[in-house]
Amino acid sequence: MVKRPKHKTETNKHLNRFKYTQDQAIEKPFNWAQMWRLLKYIKPYTRTLLPIAIVAMLISTIVRLGVPILIGKVAIDIAIANGNVPLLVQLVVGIAIMYLLSYIGNALRIKYVNILGQNVIYDLREHLFSHVQRLSHKFFDSRSAGSILVRIMNDINSLQELFTNGIINLLMDIVMLSGIVVILFFMSPKLALAILVILPIMFYISTKLRRNIRRSWQQVRIQQSKLNSHLNESIQGIRITQSFSQEKENAEFFDGVNSDNLESWNTAVKKSAMFRPFVEMSNAVGTVILIAYGAFLILQGDIVVGTFVSFSFYLGMFWEPISRLGMMYNQLLMAMAASERIFEFLDEEPNVEEKSNARKLTDMKGHIEFDHVQFAYDEKRIALHDINLEMKQGQTVALVGHTGSGKSTIANLISRFYDPTKGAVKIDGVDLRDATIDSVRQQISVVLQDTFIFSGTIMDNIRFGRPSASDDEVKEAAKVVGADDFIQRLNNGYETEVEERGNILSAGERQLLSFARALLADPRILILDEATASIDTETEVKIQNALRKLLKGRTAIIIAHRLSTIREADNIFVLENGKILENGSHHELMDQKGEYYELVKAQFQMLDAI
Template sequence: MAKRRQEEKVSPHLKRFKYTQDQAIEKPFNWQQMVRMLQYLKPYSKKLLPLAILAMLVSTAVRLAVPILIGKVAIDVAIDGENPTLLTWLVVAIGVLYLLSYVGNSLRIKWVNILGQNVIYDLRKHLFSHVQRLSHKFFDSKSAGSILVRIMNDINSLQELFTNGIINLLMDVVTLFGIVVILLVLSPKLALAIMVILPIMFYISTKLRRNIRRSWQQVRIQQSRLNSHLNESIQGIRITQSFSQEKENTEYFDGVNTDNFESWRNATKKSAMFRPFVEMSNAVGTVILISFGAYLIIQGPSNGGIELGTFVTFAFFLGMFWEPISRLGQMYNQLLMAMAASERIFEFLDEEPNVEERQDAIELQDMKGHIEFDHVQFAYDEERIALHDISLEMKAGQTVALVGHTGSGKSTIANLISRFYDPTKGSVKIDGHDLRDLTLNSVRQQISVVLQDTFIFSGTIKENIRFGRPDASDEEVMEAAKVVGADDFIQRLANGYETEVEERGNILSAGERQLLSFARALLADPKILILDEATSSIDTETEVKIQEALQRLLKGRTAIIIAHRLSTIRESDNIFVLEHGKILEQGNHSELMEQRGEYFDLVKTQFQMLDAM
């Protein structure tokens, strides 16, 4: 009852949470996907894989040979024939074979682990590289935790499959095939009697397959939700503590954690049903061997029976027979886990960027910075149109401001210029070229964006500034910091430019982080600079200090400024006033003030607010 009350209490959150996370992938179990997964073995198919298979075949051959030597040769020939010399040589031969098996197993384990780790490395690298080039629309619909789970947990789930599973699967199949052939040659009657249970095992395992696969898929989904919530909770810990919501957040986590626990319990419970069934089958096979085998020994070889050595060989092989079947059951569960994980991995790998680069795309070498919107319409989804038939021009070297209320389309225009999205209708052109005809790198390498929420990476201050141009010298980094006024506060830090900053730059103030972003943008030396509310986190005193720096930063570049502060935009060459995705007015500050329209009202409102303060 307590659990039910708890679930009811957090259900609104969980409902919202689940709708923004991964949903179950309902696909049939198919070998095409398995083959696709095995393609990652291809680079190692000429050396590591053949060596591992050879070592496996050597150790398997030894395992199959020893029972025959003990039963048929040692008992039926050496002991019955009272030949101690042959028996001595057999002991020596069996010892040598076991030594050979030890060497083969050691090499197999070594080589398959190297093989598996290389495959996991390649797969994780491939997935991360692919995610890196996906469009913003993909990240709009996926949480950071969900992406993290795919790259870490889901790929880790394939580790056991590639390090041991595939070679062990081959070894068990070869062992089973060899045992069946040997038993049928030694005594078809006894062999068929022992294996009568196999069709029943196959039927039951087939019935269990779909349920086990779905349960492991659900485990992956719940892990994704748990990781997403953890990521969200850690990122938002200051907000949680500010509103004293620690208890509610803990209850929320408990609900998600309980779902994760239940999914694991359900999956392991279903998977655990297979091994006891195999052990029961082994017991049935042993009973058949003893009863029917004893009957055949009594009959004797002359009456269609068997010799004692054959019975002993069967006893050896019976223990070996159910062992690979049991392992195959475990391998099957492992395969189902791997398939559930691979479905989620391939779901991401099958994602295509919404912003695609054409094969014949042009490399724009020397961008001038002339921007033109030609009857552009853009919608994030069918129900939300952000821009309506926008046509505008930004001349090379101009400073252009975009103003308007929240949701008017200012940031959308900036996103289209950087080609984070493509217009739904119309075209965006730079220097007369449609952006869709240009390579993404040649466009984005010549555009810098400074956002309101500056992202600072873990590392030193110097490394964060150099992110704008990795090949920049230390002197160039420091010069960029001096130009934007960041050098003063950097020099006051304990280790100056070598000061380590934590994730998102938590040791720095919002204004200091913003100054670093200015330095980063300046160092990149872009032809087009986009400032998206870039001065909103800077106090008035700091803003005065960087006005001169901004003039140097903007000089000779096409600059698009999105801001509410009049001081930031009044010197712009052209100002576009937006409302609900449409251009209401355009002109410089003086022209717009004379029109006494929307821009005039925005300025008036801002001055009234300043006076009230």
């Protein structure tokens, strides 16, 4: 008996942490159309791996179906009954050869179905990952990284058994059962009918269990998603957890989520396990019927001993595929639950759609225009109200304002991470909705406050901005932004390995790498979203010097709370609650003594207080 943690009730109070994952049980009937859609991933292998596996399966199945007839009808009723020793010897040799063929067939079947299954899993995971990468930011806003990982890893892994063994085993069991039924009725319709009378009862009970079992496996997937989400969150936030000495509470919370996961598995396995004992009971009933009614038919002269022996062999063989089909059905239920969740993501359409006749925006100049733009993340939350602004080619434009004023939203619209609810965002006079997404984003670089560093070398991380760049070009970009100094001090210089998020680097060093990455990409438009917020004063001086070279000839949008970083901007837009309050150069806005003046004044008063 599993001991439940005492803190279970306490843990449940915090489970709302996972409400944003949108992982819910999908209440639909068993959908064979969807299963057929899943099986279509086998199509590329229907002329190579699949035929070999099917032929190998048929060889071993035909051998198994043929041997009982040879033993019962030929060996017992003819060879032994008539004392025909040569015939008996020939039968023994023939059966041995048949079993050798069966062994070869089984070996080939196992080999090729495993190769087939692994290829299908590879294709499916690649398709899902590629599709998720193309989805819009709104999709990721409402889901945790952990819940997405569960779909790509766990849910697809749960299909592995189906593709490596399940499909071929299903075909083999159907062929086996069909062959056995035909042979049994051919040998003795009366005895066959008596034995198989229990099948309708089995079918009725199994159908009653379907919905319940399928829902249990769906619940398993949901609990795994929550467990994965919490693990991802805990590992990413380990420094915060340790800073507040919350290791104990976090471990208790994990124990509760882990217990829920264990309970869901136990429930699903318990319900699934009901199939096998029921099949074994059916086997026992069939055996009793065979012995009782078969003996009666022998005494009546309706069948001979060889037929009875063949029936015994076939009866033992009959319940084996029935049992496997029961387990196969559980496998199908698991696959159905997983495939529903996988196809839910695959059916997700990007909110930012690309038109079929979209044009490539080549040789971008960088002239940006917002024409009566309104944008809302949802119906209750309007982020921008009727925004009209112009950013001329080569200008450095700053966006300032309080948190939530709409600065980052404007940057996201320029990169076309979202589309405006009303109005149009234009670059070089072209509505971004009329241009291909890649052609827009390939000419825009974004540097964020929270710089993401990938696992790999320093060289690889800078080259991420332009994979075709040479080593010399990477080093030159690093030198321009002032990153070369600290890189040279690392043990292996540019070949130094950094783990995910670059934890061996300081915040300032990570930011310098992001600037080098942006410079190497050679964008026409550069967006700096609080890019200097995490940098110390000394590093900021380096950055300011590097920015003069980085911004030259490019349209730049700088979002900053630290107003000292935007003094040299050509134009400054002051936003409040999604509206533009005023705009102009630093000196013009200071002379107006409006909102910008008050922001600068408040910031300098804060510095004086320090």
